[in-house]
Amino acid sequence: MWVERTAGEREQWNKIAVREARSHGLVIGGMVWVVLSLMLAGGWVASAQFAVVAESGGSGSFWKRLPIVAIVILPLCWWISRREGKRKLHSAIHRTICPKCETAAEGNAGLSCDCGGSFMPQSTVKWSDEPKPDPAEDSISRLGVDKAKSEEFIRTLAAADIWVLAVGLRGVPVIQDLKDPAAWDVIAEHHIDVSQVGDDDSIHPFNYERDGRQVFPFFSSENFANHFLRNCGVANISLFKPYRLMSGFVATPENDLFELVLNPKSSSERTIEQTERLLLRLLTKPKE
Numbered sequence: 379m380w381v382e383r384t385a386g387e388r389e390q391w392n393k394i395a396v397r398e399a400r401s402h403g404l405v406i407g408g409m410v411w412v413v414l415s416l417m418l419a420g421g422w423v424a425s426a427q428f429a430v431v432a433e434s435g436g437s438g439s440f441w442k443r444l445p446i447v448a449i450v451i452l453p454l455c456w457w458i459s460r461r462e463g464k465r466k467l468h469s470a471i472h473r474t475i476c477p478k479c480e481t482a483a484e485g486n487a488g489l490s491c492d493c494g495g496s497f498m499p500q501s502t503v504k505w506s507d508e509p510k511p512d513p514a515e516d517s518i519s520r521l522g523v524d525k526a527k528s529e530e531f532i533r534t535l536a537a538a539d540i541w542v543l544a545v546g547l548r549g550v551p552v553i554q555d556l557k558d559p560a561a562w563d564v565i566a567e568h569h570i571d572v573s574q575v576g577d578d579d580s581i582h583p584f585n586y587e588r589d590g591r592q593v594f595p596f597f598s599s600e601n602f603a604n605h606f607l608r609n610c611g612v613a614n615i616s617l618f619k620p621y622r623l624m625s626g627f628v629a630t631p632e633n634d635l636f637e638l639v640l641n642p643k644s645s646s647e648r649t650i651e652q653t654e655r656l657l658l659r660l661l662t663k664p665k666e
């Protein structure tokens with residue numbers, strides 16, 4: 379199945395794509411350089427543009443003309459190499475795939491496919507033969523699966539940091555609802571890396587619809603967050619990154635419209651009950 383690349387893997391992909399595009403450009407530029415030099419020096423091409431060059435060798439021998447011609451056309455070949463490299467990189471970046479039916483295409487990321495899936499940049503997904511095993515347990519995820527330890531679970535959670543998936547936004551653009559495609563346009567336009575969020579910027583946490591309810595996923599570790607990123611199958615989720623917060627954030631009244639789910643897409647998935655939410659809110663309330 380196709381899974382999301384992690385931020386680190388995407389960075390790696392970019393590095394390789396840039397390197398490959400550059401060497402592709404150099405090969406093409408080099409070939410043009412060699413062939414054109416030989417042809418011009420040999421007088422096999424008498425185009426108006428290069429006639430001067432070829433002529434400048436005068437009656438001299440092929441071997442005399444060759445180095446001159448080679449130097450004169452070098453800038454042109456360098457330009458061709460750069461252009462070819464850019465073209466190659468551009469097409470690599472815009473290559474897409476529908477993870478559902480594996481149709482490959484170009485330049486249509488985010489558009490929906492005939493099969494009902496949606497196209498994603500190939501740079502953000504990779505083929506994985508088997509689902510990754512669950513991340514290592516931690517004290518919170520372990521307590522979460524034990525329904526008998528509800529209170530201990532919430533008390534431990536209240537004292538801990540959690541991870542959400544967030545996108546940084548330049549300024550404070552209004553985002554209504556992630557179900558609305560227009561919201562994604564706003565995100566695409568304003569998004570910045572969560573590590574670069576300044577005082578005038580905002581953070582938008584990820585939520586999604588599941589079985590008719592709007593779920594706010596949060597995680598007990600960065601590994602659980604990355605595990606979800608890889609396995610949730612939501613288009614464009616790659617804009618979001620794990621972001622560390624105090625656990626009280628998820629229990630604030632602003633998030634009452636969401637169902638709070640800890641570590642979704644793992645075997646430690648745990649929905650927070652209403653009483654648990656209120657206890658967490660109480661325990662994490664700022665002291666007055």
Ligand SMILES: [Zn+2]
Nearest residue numbers: 476479491493
């Ligand atoms: Zn498809």
